Every structure is written in structure tokens, then in C-alpha cells.
Amino acid sequence: MSTENINMNTAEQTATPADQTGGKTFTQDQLNSIVQERLARDREKQSEELGKREQELLQREFRLNSRQKLIDRGYPEDILDALNLSDEKAFGKALDLLDEYVKPYREEAEAKAKAAASAPKFTDKSEPRHSFTDPIRKAMNL
Helix, strand or coil, X not given: CCHHHHHHHHHHXXXXXXXXXXXXXXXXXHHHHHHHHHHHHHHHHHHHHHHHHHHHHHHHHHHHHHHXXXXXXXXXXXXXXXXXXXXXXXXXXXXXXXXXXXXXXXXXXXXXXXXXXXXXXXXXXXXXXXXXXXHHHHHCCC
């Protein structure tokens, strides 16, 4: 057999299975457009997933920053869930309202602490503090 016959037989064999199965043949342009559509869908899907992940990370970062601000102002982190965490402005407003509410109580506690610190301390145990002396303490020479 000559080389032409072999090439012809090969070409006939490759064309025969498609004809026998009755499958649809596509032109190169049609195939390119199908591939481009699929790639575009995949890119869009990946873009949406990436956007969701980015949004979740931003929300976590905001929550951590808010928690730190709460601790810096002297509040327990447990109340973080009770505050408005929808955005930075709303959280700042919630903290300011909390500060206004707690301010009188803090001032009172600070004043009591200051008064307790400046009060005289009795360390001399030789004198009884009360006019009443306990007979048991007296028996033990306390």
C-alpha cells in the first residue's frame, strides 16, 4: 500500500465513528464559544465565592476590632453581642451611649475607691476597736 492509501484509510476511520453514533459535530467557532461560556460561568462563580469570603473576613476583623475597643474602654467583652455591630458608626454610637449611662456609676465607684485609699488605716492591734471586749479574745490575750 502506498502512503496515500494509508492516509485516506485513516481519515475515513476517524470520520466513521462520528457518523455511526449519530453525534453532532461542532465547528471550531462553536466549540470556542461553548468553552468561553463555561469559563465565564466558572469565573463568575469563583468571583462570588471570593466576595463572600472577603466579606466574612471583613466582618470578623470588624468584630475583633470592636471587641478590642470595648476592652480598651473598660467594659467586659461579654456585652459585645448586646451592642449594634452593623457598622462602625452604629457601634461607635452604641459605645457612646453606654459611656453616658455608666459614667455616673464609674465616678461614684472611683470616689469611693479614692476615699477608701485616703482613709486612715488601723494596724495597731493593742487597742480594742470596740468598747466591748470578747471574753474569748481576752482569755487568749488577743
